[in-house]
Amino acid sequence: MNDLAARWHRLTAPLMPDAARRAAEFQRLSAAYQAPTRHYHNLQHIENLLNRVEAADLHDPTVVQLAVWFHDAVYNALKHDNEARSAAEAMAFLRHSTLEPTRQQRVAFLIERTADHTQPQPPHDADLLLFLDADLSILGAPETAYWAYARQVRQEYRLVPDLLYRPGRRQVLAKMLAAPVLFRTPALCAEFDAPARRNLQAEIDAWDRGGL
Template sequence: MPAADAFAAEWHVLAQALNLSAALSESLLAELQAGYGHPARHYHNKKHIIAMLNGAAGLEFNDPDMARLAIVFHDVIYDPTRSDNEHRSADLLKDRLASQITPDRLIKAAGIIAATAGHQPSDDHDTNLVLDLDMAILGQPWPVYLSYAQGVMAEYMPHIGDAAWRQGRSSLFIDPTLAREDIFITEHFKPLEIQARENLRHEKAWLSGNAPSA
């Protein structure tokens, strides 16, 4: 199924679970499709969201609908030149659904989105699962990981250039992630830890020109 169709299907199931009107559901779908479907989205696109939703289907959340809603909205605003994308995405969610979802649940979903900015362990179970789902790509086989890394690179390079990307990717993401005691927070994702660290080290070598790309 094409990514656009799969995304729409997932959204319609969620919108029905949230009892959204057909008009609001379609309006939000159009806004989400426009964001994730932008041609500059090489990784942070519908496929990324669908992969997270597919992974979420096998997990136990305290509030699965709010977790899924957070997944759907967490990258809807994505500008590589800004550092507040997650908070802007959370604000968009609150603005669009303030009259449709109870405040406590809306705060929960927005909080999950905001947490994806720093990926720090939370005292909220659902938040930790979503954070690990977002990072699960790190623990995939190298060819899959490389496609992800190249996608993110393609999103940033037009704005900052090759040299700045290579330096920033290593110093701002790879090194801090490797320095963590645990990349993944929840037990469900712990089996990905070793592969994730191998991939990160391989990417760092690749960025410095010391490793093959496949």
């Protein structure tokens, strides 16, 4: 937590001299990501994405890192407007910053594009594509990590009975598996595409057999 706090302040201090406002927002985000309903979309997920995007050669690292911090700020498994509401929370914080309005809108745009990773994306928007690939990289994780992720997502939907969850989850997995392109950056595609497709098919097979 201390490391994440340091990273947050290192990112936001140049944009917002008001240390109290920055600290309050970090506490609010931390509380959201540590809610008892969060099993995968939590602070570990944020840290994993930060590690990946901070190591990347990005056009606007500040915008991408802000998008990472806020992209799952709102996560209600039973709602379909999480991305839009997360983007709105980012904008509510950033309006008090010195970040240019066009870059504030850019943060919101990146967040909103996580709503459906299979939708067409601007092909030359390297920062967006890296951000989306990083968010999806768990799909290509080693088997043990992937199955932990799949079970964590199931816990986030624990209020949904298997009778409803199974076909819904299977549909999501099948849509991703059918996508001609899952990862849009050459390096992450080479690393993750094949194992991701194996993992997706394995989970589909598991649900067809009755469950995880």
